[in-house]
Amino acid sequence: MKVLGIDPGSHITGYGIVFSEDQTPHYLAHGIIKMPKKKSLFKRLGLIFKEISDIIETYRPDVLAIEKVFFAKNPHSALLLGHARGVAMLPGILKNIDIHEYSALEIKQAVAGYGRADKEQVKTMVQRLLVIKSDLTYDGADALAAAICCLQHIQGGLFKRGIQ
Amino acid sequence: MKVLGIDPGSHITGYGIVFSEDQTPHYLAHGIIKMPKKKSLFKRLGLIFKEISDIIETYRPDVLAIEKVFFAKNPHSALLLGHARGVAMLPGILKNIDIHEYSALEIKQAVAGYGRADKEQVKTMVQRLLVIKSDLTYDGADALAAAICCLQHIQGGLFKRGIQ
Numbered sequence: 302m303k304v305l306g307i308d309p310g311s312h313i314t315g316y317g318i319v320f321s322e323d324q325t326p327h328y329l330a331h332g333i334i335k336m337p338k339k340k341s342l343f344k345r346l347g348l349i350f351k352e353i354s355d356i357i358e359t360y361r362p363d364v365l366a367i368e369k370v371f372f373a374k375n376p377h378s379a380l381l382l383g384h385a386r387g388v389a390m391l392p393g394i395l396k397n398i399d400i401h402e403y404s405a406l407e408i409k410q411a412v413a414g415y416g417r418a419d420k421e422q423v424k425t426m427v428q429r430l431l432v433i434k435s436d437l438t439y440d441g442a443d444a445l446a447a448a449i450c451c452l453q454h455i456q457g458g459l460f461k462r463g464i465q
Numbered sequence: 466m467k468v469l470g471i472d473p474g475s476h477i478t479g480y481g482i483v484f485s486e487d488q489t490p491h492y493l494a495h496g497i498i499k500m501p502k503k504k505s506l507f508k509r510l511g512l513i514f515k516e517i518s519d520i521i522e523t524y525r526p527d528v529l530a531i532e533k534v535f536f537a538k539n540p541h542s543a544l545l546l547g548h549a550r551g552v553a554m555l556p557g558i559l560k561n562i563d564i565h566e567y568s569a570l571e572i573k574q575a576v577a578g579y580g581r582a583d584k585e586q587v588k589t590m591v592q593r594l595l596v597i598k599s600d601l602t603y604d605g606a607d608a609l610a611a612a613i614c615c616l617q618h619i620q621g622g623l624f625k626r627g628i629q
Contacts, residue, residue, distance in 0.1 A: 346551055347558040370544055379540035383547015387510055388555055394511040 305362035306448030308440050309389040311381040314349050315440030318360045319448040326449050328431035331441040346388045354392040365393040366451035369402040403450050411450035469526035470612030472604050473553040475545040478513050479604030482524045483612045490613050492595035495605040510552045518556040529557040530615035533566040567614050575614035
């Protein structure tokens with residue numbers, strides 16, 4: 302079971318791929334798609350779609366995981382986030398890959414055992430669960446966290462490593 | 466000059482194609498992409514992308530026209546509209562077709578000569594400008610109106626038919 306987690310944004314989109322073996326999540330890859338601020342929204346959306354398409358082509362995930370959005374600062378930022386989220390999910394939709402959505406609370410609960418964990422705690426727990434020694438960006442960590450949460454929900458229960 | 470106007474929505478997306486000849490807009494086609502309410506958001510987004518891709522393949526527009534969104538009822542509906550708007554524009558973005566955005570005020574001004582025209586007035590003026598005798602849906606009329614506005618802005622001035 303291989304999961305691609307996506308953390309979409311109109312300027313930075315994080316992604317992370319994990320797979321499970323022996324009920325343990327393993328790290329495969331992660332990164333960010335950073336859109337130059339000078340580029341038009343159109344160009345940035347095209348870039349998100351192409352990059353996520355390439356990532357799916359390369360890693361062939363079985364499932365996509367993405368955070369549910371319940372609120373946004375204001376309608377304008379919600380609209381922008383919607384554009385990015387729609388085109389980020391589209392490559393998976395077009396390839397009939399199942400997409401699972403999880404609330405921020407579920408994701409934090411899954412990786413840190415605490416629904417109100419902050420970004421730093423999520424990052425640290427993602428590094429611990431996946432045995433990643435190098436530093437992570439928050440966007441990459443959030444995408445990996447969504448993927449870990451998805452693996453945990455699909456396979457049930459908690460992982461051997463991490464929270465016990 | 467052929468323009469595809471798009472009026473995106475998470476349940477109904479209108480489209481309309483117009484072209485100009487002798488400084489006059491001519492009707493080519495219009496329709497709506499209606500998403501079954503029972504379908505998931507994912508399926509609906511996939512459908513919008515595929516249908517707009519097919520329309521572009523069939524009519525090969527030179528330009529895309531779409532309404533600028535300044536506000537939405539609330540962040541949730543803005544997020545949903547953003548998803549639909551992003552995937553509706555994407556086929557054009559991927560084909561490097563220029564996308565022009567116009568405010569509702571500019572579009573109404575272009576077709577009805579009055580920025581606060583209501584939906585019925587916009588529909589009636591679109592029918593008059595394009596010599597369409599059959600009835601139009603509001604979504605189809607709005608998409609055609611965006612396309613007419615775009616033609617008018619690109620070619621400058623008002624059209625021979627309609628407002629003088």
